[in-house]
Amino acid sequence: MKKVIICILSLICAFSCLTCFSACGSNGAEGKSAYEIWLDNGHSGTETDFLNWLKGEGGTVTVEKCNHSFDDWEEILNSTCTQIGCYSRECTKCGFVQYNFTECEGHSWNDGVFVLQPNCIDNGLIIQTCEACGQTNSVVLYALGHNFVNGKCSICGELASSEQYLEYTLNDDGESYSVNLRPALRNNVTFVNIPESYNGKPVTALAARGFISCTELKQVNLPEGLLSIGDYAFSNCPQLEEVVIPQSVVSIGNNPFVFSKNTVVNVENNSNFNIVGGALVDIKSKTLICGFSSTEIPADGTVTSIGANAFCGNNLTEINIPKTITSIGRNAFGNSKLLDVYYEGTEAEWNEMQINEYAFVYNAVIHFNA
Numbered sequence: 001m002k003k004v005i006i007c008i009l010s011l012i013c014a015f016s017c018l019t020c021f022s023a024c025g026s027n028g029a030e031g032k033s034a035y036e037i038w039l040d041n042g043h044s045g046t047e048t049d050f051l052n053w054l055k056g057e058g059g060t061v062t063v064e065k066c067n068h069s070f071d072d073w074e075e076i077l078n079s080t081c082t083q084i085g086c087y088s089r090e091c092t093k094c095g096f097v098q099y100n101f102t103e104c105e106g107h108s109w110n111d112g113v114f115v116l117q118p119n120c121i122d123n124g125l126i127i128q129t130c131e132a133c134g135q136t137n138s139v140v141l142y143a144l145g146h147n148f149v150n151g152k153c154s155i156c157g158e159l160a161s162s163e164q165y166l167e168y169t170l171n172d173d174g175e176s177y178s179v180n181l182r183p184a185l186r187n188n189v190t191f192v193n194i195p196e197s198y199n200g201k202p203v204t205a206l207a208a209r210g211f212i213s214c215t216e217l218k219q220v221n222l223p224e225g226l227l228s229i230g231d232y233a234f235s236n237c238p239q240l241e242e243v244v245i246p247q248s249v250v251s252i253g254n255n256p257f258v259f260s261k262n263t264v265v266n267v268e269n270n271s272n273f274n275i276v277g278g279a280l281v282d283i284k285s286k287t288l289i290c291g292f293s294s295t296e297i298p299a300d301g302t303v304t305s306i307g308a309n310a311f312c313g314n315n316l317t318e319i320n321i322p323k324t325i326t327s328i329g330r331n332a333f334g335n336s337k338l339l340d341v342y343y344e345g346t347e348a349e350w351n352e353m354q355i356n357e358y359a360f361v362y363n364a365v366i367h368f369n370a
Helices: 004-024 034-040 047-055 347-352
Strands: 074-077 085-090 097-102 113-116 124-129 136-141 166-170 177-181 191-193 201-206 219-221 242-244 264-266 273-276 279-282 287-290 318-321 340-343 365-367
Touching (some): 034 047, 219 242
Parallel strands (some): 191 219
Antiparallel strands (some): 113 124, 124 136
């Protein structure tokens, strides 16, 4: 079997010899040309025959394929965390070299050391070290984010930012703001913290219907400096537990708590309003603003007017109205289960009252004191 390298060298040598020795008439190192050596080895023919013999039949060089016999693999490039490795082996017959590449191993990071602990608003940082090569790696731990429960973060204690769920409207005076809840959030807010100021100006008013139908709302904090609570501000907030009216409030519109049957109104620190007979009363105007199922309208003159929607949506089935009442507002007992109204005066006195035509549900029966 002719080895690949020997065949190629033989071919080059033959052409060189033929061209050099034959053309020039010179002999090889041993005094004979390649053609002559060919003849001495038992061949016969012309120089053309010799060349054809070298090329093989068909005029091409025939190279026999080596049936490789390799030695053992030898590492020539060590793989690391970031660099591939390489092995080689050589055929013992023809010298052909075969290569095999291995993937890089990748870093083996340890658990790392905390440099900064993450909190609700700031990212944390861990420095890890590769146990194989010693390289370090920085891992950012993103801020935990607040976990607000009833408006207070259970992690850091911070109150929920008003920017997340409140909208502000500049009042006509240009020096203060009214506030309301963003409509899109009314179904999932459980706590509202109204700030004292916004953009450097005081928040002085809760907008009319500003927090209507907040079905999950349980608690609300109203700031000192608040002056007014608009009509129906907390209407249809069935889970609202307690509202503390700040001392600064001087105006409360039509029943802010319509359909908010479980709400407790606290006015202990306010001198403009009072709880009388279980109802919220404007002391100066003597108007009953908000009544409940257990309300008893006082007959001592502290209440002379029943405001619009005062008992709207209430579960009471009967009520006593004293002679001291001089007016009853629109829808005062609307959407309620009221069946019987017991008036302490006569029918004539009843007819002298200012009673809105829509003050009562259509099927309520008025009972007069004979």
